[in-house]
Amino acid sequence: MRRINLKKASVARSDTIRHINRQIVLNYVRERSPISRAAISHETELQRSTVSLIVDELKDQGLIEEIEGESTGGRPPTLLRLRAAGPIALGVDVGTKQTMLATCDLAGRLIDRGSFKTLPDADATVEKIIECAGRMITKGRGVEAIGVSVPGLVEPERGNVIFIPHYRWRDWDVAKRLKQATGLPVRIDNDANAAALAELWFGRPEIREVRDFVMVLVEEGLGTGLVFDGQVYHGDSGAAGEFGHMTIGEGAPVTCAAGNRECWEAFASERAAVARYAKLSRREEGATFSRLVDAALGGEEAGRAALVETGRYLGVGISNIIKGLSPEAVIVGGEIARAWSLISHELVKAVEAYSLCRGMKSARIIPSTLGETPRLMGALSLVLSSKFAAVTTA
Amino acid sequence: MRRINLKKASVARSDTIRHINRQIVLNYVRERSPISRAAISHETELQRSTVSLIVDELKDQGLIEEIEGESTGGRPPTLLRLRAAGPIALGVDVGTKQTMLATCDLAGRLIDRGSFKTLPDADATVEKIIECAGRMITKGRGVEAIGVSVPGLVEPERGNVIFIPHYRWRDWDVAKRLKQATGLPVRIDNDANAAALAELWFGRPEIREVRDFVMVLVEEGLGTGLVFDGQVYHGDSGAAGEFGHMTIGEGAPVTCAAGNRECWEAFASERAAVARYAKLSRREEGATFSRLVDAALGGEEAGRAALVETGRYLGVGISNIIKGLSPEAVIVGGEIARAWSLISHELVKAVEAYSLCRGMKSARIIPSTLGETPRLMGALSLVLSSKFAAVTTA
């Protein structure tokens, strides 16, 4: 029931039909691999002859490859899977501490990795990214595009980084310069959006099947990535997902980027947790969030208490999101997911306490299924998802 | 960049291409009416011959009709417009005070209207709706489907009304019984979602062009309808849009349905405004919101103050929504829109005060462009939008 956007709508030609079916077949190979032509034909209700033609096209384009299958009583099928050979995408995850790079194949399997400490200077960081990326591209031939994930405000369509709070970089031209230096197309997005994209395309099956969910990425700040109908929602000028700046109360332990003590971010980010820890333990001034999590997991009471309190406030904000958006799932990502066993109870309790307004079925709340690299996988997903995305018609 | 849902994806056949182009042409007729075949051909880049074939099909189906045009220097065009003759949809708006019914033509112009006071008994109300609807359907032949808008929680796909707070009706089977009684298909949705749909399809051009917006419907309660990418978002099991139950502070003037004094609804609904008015004016115990608005527009200070305060809290909640969703516009609907000149200043001020966290471009905030019947237009839109909606392919 979508309203057609006449300004952007493109009419269907005779090859549109092939484009649509090509993407459907490709997605069957991706999701049900290894699968035979006959099985695809059976499930899609396309004729076997048609599937064969489409498969030939996908093989020619180097997207899929054949392997031998075992007979089930008749002629043995030739099974299809995504082409495994060689890297196809390069991902750059610009973090507040480290910048990580990786190449991966079509199926999203990592092939090569690299990383360096992010430099406080914007230009120097770009130079280092270009250098490191260049090395990985020449080493692994076949990279077709680059995806970049950054912890800040981005206009994805224009490839424009507006602001990165941690380093106070404004109008950072990383996308333009990467493109110039490598000659490859560059896609860029906010880290929470990228992480949401990664869960959508490469998360564990129980998340991949979910088409409406919210990614809550806890880092120094607090970002949210919204997925509606299997699609990351960017809002007007790509700035959606700043639920981190939602007002949820007063007297937070730290201030948000704008000096506000009422934002969700000021209550539930890593910085908030570290501030609570510093107050509780009273000794470590220069405590990092990593060490805090290690300490808590090691049984230290102050660390545990700081994390649990942070988890509770995460729950308060999540309950607001659930009420408003009724997603099927909420995914919590970032390093805090390592301590999920410690915080989940209090977090879920807070969500339920604030949800009592309506006796509704609540969303599943789960830690990221992508381990410790949701942002890096997100950067790679920016490239890979475009290969598999649905054809946009009207 | 949408992920294909293999469980629901349907493959493209040779007639899919026609379906897609048919909807595009139909939407050109709807939005640029009156328009000639040649103009459609020019804008869509379809051949004139193809447009002609599609137009023939649409004419045969009684969706469009021809009128004569004036020459611009060559052969005069035959202009096309939506068929104006006769009603095509019946809308039922179940309100907490009145239930309104109307029929309209394809272009959304009202043809016939009726209304009655909503009865406190669920069954009796259904009976009365069926009686009134039956009369309007037999009077105006041609009605193809019925749309119903209700002030409560709905599962639109299953046609199930879960709960209507005002009357405490649970599992109301209005859709099923209307369908049985009339033999027509019935579509049902929450009033805020319906109103959002109405703005999307029948709002003034400045809203119709917006593809991401939020409808805030102020009534006894407070509902929100979310439109993403030109599509009403329902969330998991159709329950999205309950931002009214978002926690925004403490000590609201009234309680929400669940006895909570922290919800946005408890601060900014009609009930909240009436409670403020009763407190300020101290005399009228049985004040209604309608009279409150009349009094305020008439210059009464207590009424004005009650509305302005309510507007301020509307702004607080709207600022949270803007931060999280970055919509292009926020539309405020309900009777309070009548007093827009009184409340807009304070409302916008509150939004700005709470938005300072990020110096971002803010959404436009405007009153409903559908006058006093956004819900009724919403009910009609439930039917009409399905005629014009984009073809869902993959």
Next chain:
DNA sequence: CGGACTTTGTTTGACGACTGACCAAAGGAG
């Protein structure tokens, strides 16, 4: 007033994509 020009709408053959029926290939079961 009449011919040239302009614009609109229709007709017709060619092309691309899918369907469906038939055929060839390759293995299992008896």
Next chain:
DNA sequence: CTCCTTTGGTCAGTCGTCAAACAAAGTCCG
């Protein structure tokens, strides 16, 4: 070894669009 099952490919038929030519119905200007 023969029959059956399953997979994959071939080819005429149909549907929808494109492109170009054609017919229709005006305006413009000498």
